[in-house]
Amino acid sequence: MLMLTQLFACASLDILEADLDPKVPVDNVERVMAMNHWGLLGRIFVKHGRESWLAKLNWQHDLLSDNLTLSTSLGGVVAKLRYSEQGILVSDSDGNMRVTSNDELQSLLGYSPPLQHLKFWVRGVPSSAFDVERRHTNPLGAQVFNQDGWSVKLERFVLSADVVLPTRITLIKDELKIKLVVDDWAV
Numbered sequence: 001m002l003m004l005t006q007l008f009a010c011a012s013l014d015i016l017e018a019d020l021d022p023k024v025p026v027d028n029v030e031r032v033m034a035m036n037h038w039g040l041l042g043r044i045f046v047k048h049g050r051e052s053w054l055a056k057l058n059w060q061h062d063l064l065s066d067n068l069t070l071s072t073s074l075g076g077v078v079a080k081l082r083y084s085e086q087g088i089l090v091s092d093s094d095g096n097m098r099v100t101s102n103d104e105l106q107s108l109l110g111y112s113p114p115l116q117h118l119k120f121w122v123r124g125v126p127s128s129a130f131d132v133e134r135r136h137t138n139p140l141g142a143q144v145f146n147q148d149g150w151s152v153k154l155e156r157f158v159l160s161a162d163v164v165l166p167t168r169i170t171l172i173k174d175e176l177k178i179k180l181v182v183d184d185w186a187v
Contacts, residue, residue: 031163032123037062039186040122042167044070045179048111057180059122066119083115111176114150122180124154124166149173161187 039060046053055070055078065084071077080091088105091097106112117127126132126147133146142155143166150173154166165185171178 028164029125032125032165033128035061035123035163035187038123040182041184041186042180042182045177045181046111047177049175051110061119066115088115113178114148114171114173117148117150121152121154121171122166122169122182124157124164124169126152158185160185163187 040057042057042059044055044057056073056075058069058071060067065082068081069077070079070081076093078093080097082089082091088100088102089097090100090105090108100108102112102115105115114121116129120127124143126135126145130148135143135145137143140155141157142153144151144153146152150171153170153172155168155170156166157164158167159165165182165187167182167185169180169182171180
């Protein structure tokens with residue numbers, strides 16, 4: 001717990017707000033969906049019940065898979081996760097890679113991450129697999145929608161390679177809250 005507190009203290013969650021109109025252009029969704037290769041560097045904060053943790057995140061996406069590396073503020077790799085339609089591979093801090101089911105991942109983490117939706121939500125669009133239940137923009141410019149039981153809040157947009165992308169994503173379902181702050185998009 002002390003290490004988590006130190007990690008949290010070392011990482012500032014402040015990010016400069018972009019001077020962009022938060023209203024995303026209509027064709028932005030098409031441009032986002034056409035992104036076959038992208039990456040991001042950022043920080044992820046997870047709170048589940050009374051437990052919480054913070055890590056650096058390096059996410060690389062291509063047509064076949066999503067590769068996520070979680071590390072400490074000092075750069076030590078905590079875990080690597082690779083997921084695709086074929087399944088989930090998890091590597092621990094010693095580099096041991098193993099195939100993991102959704103149930104095993106939930107048991108390992110203590111919660112079930114919305115892997116099937118994340119590659120959409122992190123780019124600021126709803127998942128194509130489920131209907132959007134409610135969508136609105138709040139007075140501060142954040143876009144909020146509900147999908148598959150999750151509340152998704154997208155904030156602080158930036159323009160990267162002619163695509164408007166969020167730099168703060170908050171996901172909430174029951175007692176689970178996941179907050180992702182994107183420091184750098186690679187499009």
